[in-house]
Amino acid sequence: MDFQLKVLLLIFCVVLIFSCKSVNKPYNYKRFPDNFSEIQRDYENYYYLNACEPGETIASIGAGNGIKEIQISCFIEEITWYLQEIDSSRLYQFEEVLAYRENLIGSSISADFNLVLGTENSTSLPQGIFNRILMLNVFHEIESRDEIMMEIHQLLDEDGLLIIMERIGKTEGEIHSDCGYSKLMEPIVLQEMNDYGYRLKRKQLGEEMSNLMFYTFDSKK
Numbered sequence: 001m002d003f004q005l006k007v008l009l010l011i012f013c014v015v016l017i018f019s020c021k022s023v024n025k026p027y028n029y030k031r032f033p034d035n036f037s038e039i040q041r042d043y044e045n046y047y048y049l050n051a052c053e054p055g056e057t058i059a060s061i062g063a064g065n066g067i068k069e070i071q072i073s074c075f076i077e078e079i080t081w082y083l084q085e086i087d088s089s090r091l092y093q094f095e096e097v098l099a100y101r102e103n104l105i106g107s108s109i110s111a112d113f114n115l116v117l118g119t120e121n122s123t124s125l126p127q128g129i130f131n132r133i134l135m136l137n138v139f140h141e142i143e144s145r146d147e148i149m150m151e152i153h154q155l156l157d158e159d160g161l162l163i164i165m166e167r168i169g170k171t172e173g174e175i176h177s178d179c180g181y182s183k184l185m186e187p188i189v190l191q192e193m194n195d196y197g198y199r200l201k202r203k204q205l206g207e208e209m210s211n212l213m214f215y216t217f218d219s220k221k
């Protein structure tokens, strides 16, 4: 085989390897795991702090394509999810992400998924049915926060809990590298939540380097 042919073959193989790696991967997040043991490690390291229980009805506000909720459902069965977003293009990716994840773990995920499109100032979620509402990495992105946060009181059931997961700033002026929004400081978040009528029940550190915090609240209303 002459040299040019060998080089061409080599280039072809390299292109093939890279294109195979990205085939069927329905999202481009760098951080999301690509095998079951990594999904399990993320759950055991911090997603367990959402404390989701089997059989619960849970809304996730600003769920994106639902990847975190799908991953939680790999470990906690029979959750009825309401994945809520204002960006329909992210919700459209959900089916593909679910299929990709089921393929990774080699079995179907036992959960019900309802997709809900809301607006900047209203969630469009049904009232009074949620055992748990999650806001995973979304609180800082909501522009009309007072309207959404006041509506959440009506969405939770009697003993319902609200979990906010945020990467909290360690010093003033830090920004989120992915979205460019400012990181919130803890005293601001806690004061704001108190003003909206929520009581802090638990505060846990999920991951130290990025100061990933999980706050659990109930409604004082």
Ligand SMILES: C[S@@+](CC[C@H](N)C(=O)[O-])C[C@H]1O[C@@H](n2cnc3c(N)ncnc32)[C@H](O)[C@@H]1O
Pocket (backbone or CB within 6 Å): 061, 062, 063, 064, 065, 067, 068, 084, 085, 086, 087, 090, 118, 119, 120, 121, 135, 136, 137, 138, 141, 142, 143, 144, 148, 179
């Ligand atoms: C950083 S992403 C997090 C997505 C997902 N929760 C995750 O952790 O992968 C924030 C999401 O919040 C959504 N969002 C922003 N404002 C919102 C609002 N008022 N109501 C619902 N979702 C909102 C955005 O469309 C975006 O998908």
